[in-house]
Amino acid sequence: MTAAPHSEDDNLPGGPPELLGEFGEFGGRYVAETLMPAVEELARAWPKAWADYTFVDEYRAILRDYVGRPTPLTEARRLPEAVGGGRIFLKREDLNHTGAHKINNCIGQVLLARRLGKTRIIAETGAGQHGVATATACAYFGMPCTVYMGAEDVSRQALNVVRMRLLGAEVRPVTSGSATLKDAINAALRDWVASVADTHYVIGSVMGPDPYPLMVRELQRVIGDEARAQILDRIGRLPDAAVACVGGGSNAMGLFAAFVPDADVKLFGVEATGEGLQGRHAATMAKGRIGVFHGMRSLVLQTDDGQLLEAHSISAGLDYPGIGPEHAHLHATGRARYLGISDREALAATELLARTEGIIPALETAHAIAALPAVIRELGPEAVVIVNVSGRGDKDMHTVMTHLDPATLTLIEEAERGRKAARAAHQAAAGHGGEEALIVDGHELRAEGKEEHERRSGSRDGCVRPGARGEPRRPGRLPDRVRPRSQRLARADLRRL
Amino acid sequence: MLELGVPFSDPTADGPTIQAAMTRALASGATLSGALALAAEVRRRFELPIVLFSYANPLISYGPERLSRETAEAGADALLVVDLPPEHAEVLRGPASARGLGWVGLVAPTTTPARRARVLAASSGFVYAVSLTGVTGAPLDPSDPALHAGLATLRGASSLPIVVGFGVRKAEDVRALAGHADGVVVGSALVEAGQRGPAALGELVKSLRGGTLRA
Incomplete structure (x- = not known):
């Protein structure tokens, strides 16, 4: 253990009780007694580390040489x-x-964990971004890493699960409660209650007990x-x-x-x-x-x-x-x-x-x-x-693919409604319509549009999205919306969906 | 003594058994007022002390004044709130004390002497000694000399009765701990027995009682 000697006089856990990292009436340290000493240790260690040039210099150097900061x-x-x-x-x-920005925080917290003599890292993740960033920081420093992730999210974000595992982290699916982010945090807290002696919990946002909201803000500032x-x-x-x-x-x-x-x-x-x-x-x-x-x-x-x-x-x-x-x-x-x-x-x-x-x-x-x-x-x-x-x-x-119609990039059910209306109009007009729109767009756009259409609708990868069904794709008959709309983007685009 | 749990959707200090029990209770419509009605019913029929156990949010959300008044009216004796350390306890402890309710503080194996003093200063009724560094229902070695030494230290620091819990499952555990504390809390094991039916639950309680000195 390279930890700073633990002070028995913890009447000053980063300040008197009325200064428990509170932001107005918000904040505080509402955790089980088992965790309170660890939270107090962090609250003492964090400001010292943040005021220590060797710590801050190392953090900044890693952000520059590894993360790629400053960002433009x-x-x-x-x-x-x-x-x-x-x-x-x-x-x-x-x-x-x-x-994403998540890595700024993870680098700082894993550095702090090392300074505290902790030998193991745990984290929660929702979409997997914080999990990936924590796993990355742990790979960088050679620390074992366990990431809790709601079972729902594990299946929704399979790609990030693979990334975390490639980076050497253990991903533990959480099935309790709603099996999502809040339950992953619950599971990480339970792990931490039992492993607090050697483990640091890298919380991924400006939340949790003091000093996390303050510390994560400073690491993201x-x-x-x-x-x-x-x-x-x-x-x-x-x-x-x-x-x-x-x-x-x-x-x-x-x-x-x-x-x-x-x-x-x-x-x-x-x-x-x-x-x-x-x-x-x-x-x-x-x-x-x-x-x-x-x-x-x-x-x-x-x-x-x-x-x-x-x-x-x-x-x-x-x-x-x-x-x-x-x-x-x-x-x-x-x-x-x-x-x-x-x-x-x-x-x-x-x-x-x-x-x-x-x-x-x-x-x-x-x-x-x-x-x-x-x-x-x-x-x-x-x-x-x-x-x-x-x-x-x-x-x-993947989410965009499942929510947007691949051909029109509108919400799937609306695209379906639109197509029905268009088919009805098409039948009423007895064969007039579609082709003309394309001629207006010109030949070049047609070729580009076709390729784009095939890519989006997944015809090359063999997947059939719900919205793509029931509409035979014929060359030369592409949806109007495939035209590049670069010159006519307007506020209406935001209201379109 | 009865520790009556009020379920919370996110019980971070509890192991899988109590978590699942809370989830089941909420799914079948359990509420704080329901728990208070149950406490009153138990009080009408039995003399035993009743401690209301929960997490901060459902209790504070109910309104500290209202909670304290109705808890006292139901005949319960104390509150045990696992995620309200002494630093934050006053919001409930104040109104509870005004109604004559006890406030059960928790001392964990990780608790430093200075923190222990803070917990004890805020406690009344009894103090809850957490037997292990972990969540409820985790494996416990009830004969661990470090645990016994911790209980002895706590005994030296407080005149309050000491009740030890977390991971206590069977009569032998109770027997191993009985000489080191004034009481023993069994939670997860009783919930598990309860799921096997009232007979199994009664059986376990009888067996656990057999482990106490005064049985």
Whole structure:
């Protein structure tokens, strides 16, 4: 053990009890007594490590040489036209090693675990991104790693399970409760209760008992610190707003942290309204009530009896019934505002960013993109906005495939309805129609469209998507929507779905 | 003594048996007011002490004042809330104490002396000694000298009765622990026996009682 000598005088567990890492009325350390000493040890060790140049230098060097930081701040070229104007700057966390912001936190926590003399790492994961990032950090440092993942998510995110296993991590499926992210966290906490002597739990977001919300924010603030310096360098002033998606809230807190003191910079968090606030959703800000969950006091989606509700979002990373306590605090004080974006709007925004900027965002990130029209409407077409592109979309291609009709990229059931209507119209017009649209698009587009159509509809890989059925594909008769729409992207695109 | 569990959807300190029991209870409509009604029913028929065991969220959500009043009215004696360490306990402990209810603090094998003092200062009724570093129902060596030494230290630090639990399953376990504590908590093993029917449950309780000194 290279751990710092454990102080018996723990009357100061990172501060007196009234300063238990609380953000206003949120935060705290609501864990079983067995874990309290470990949480206190972390609360003591973290600020020391963060103030220690050798620790911080090592962390920064790894971010630079291994993760690939700093990430660029890309000014969007064609996106503004589609969202009502503005100068929009994309903070490119998607370009990090492993494809998302998660790795910033994992590198820092595994470094801290080594400093504490811990020899084993555990983590929870929902979509698998945090699991992959933790497994990566553990491979880098040669630490054994166990990742808890809801059995539901294991089957939905098979690719990330393979990635974690390739990286040497053990993936343990969790079948208790709803078998999703919150249950994976429960399982990780139970492991930690039993293994606390030699194990560090790498929590993946700005949630959990103190000091995690604070520590994860500090390990992610590199996003905001870089973005702030980059925008000042680029345009000589601060942005009017910073926008990021919020599940637990780590990418948003990382971006916001640098701008919270700048009162003129508006902060917008974007949460997932899933199928709508009347249906299944993950809109903790809109629908949550104060509760105690996963070691913290925060806003929580719960029944009147104080039982947790299952969250839903098309993006597994936002599919969580709680939210980091600092976000609850920023919300309560009005420093940040929180908007809601549905599954459909997020899917549309995925396509929008892909087509306008050549960046396929994660579905989580797409929620932030989808909120831009509302932000620009409020701030005006001259506004300068930084959006955090928290991750890349490769992991979500399966989800996109199962929700969007491959031919038309509209929601499957709507595509089906549209096709029925089109067939009826076609029959009524007795053979007139389809071909003409293609002639307008011209020969080149037809060839390109055909190839694209075949790729999307899966005709080459032999898969048949539900929406592709029942419509024979004939050469020269392609759906209108296959035309590149680059010149006519508009706000309507966001409302299309 | 009866430890009456109020189910919570996310019981992070409990092992598979209690988790599954809570999930079943919630699925069949169990509520806090239902548990209080059950406590009142038990109280009408038996003299034994009743401790309401749960997690913070369902209890706080019910309203600390209302919870304390109705718990006292039902005739229960104390609250045991596993995820409310002394630092955060006041929200429930205050109103509970005002109604004459006890507050059962937990001391774990990982608890440092300074923390132990904090837990004991907040406790009344008895103190719950967690026998192992883990969740409920985990394997326990009831003859572990380190466990006995821990209980002895706790005894020296407090005048409160000490009740030991986690992983206690059978009469031999009770016998091994009986000289080191004032009481023993059996949870998971009783839930498992209960699933085999009332007869099996009665059988196990009788056998466990046989392990106590005063049997």
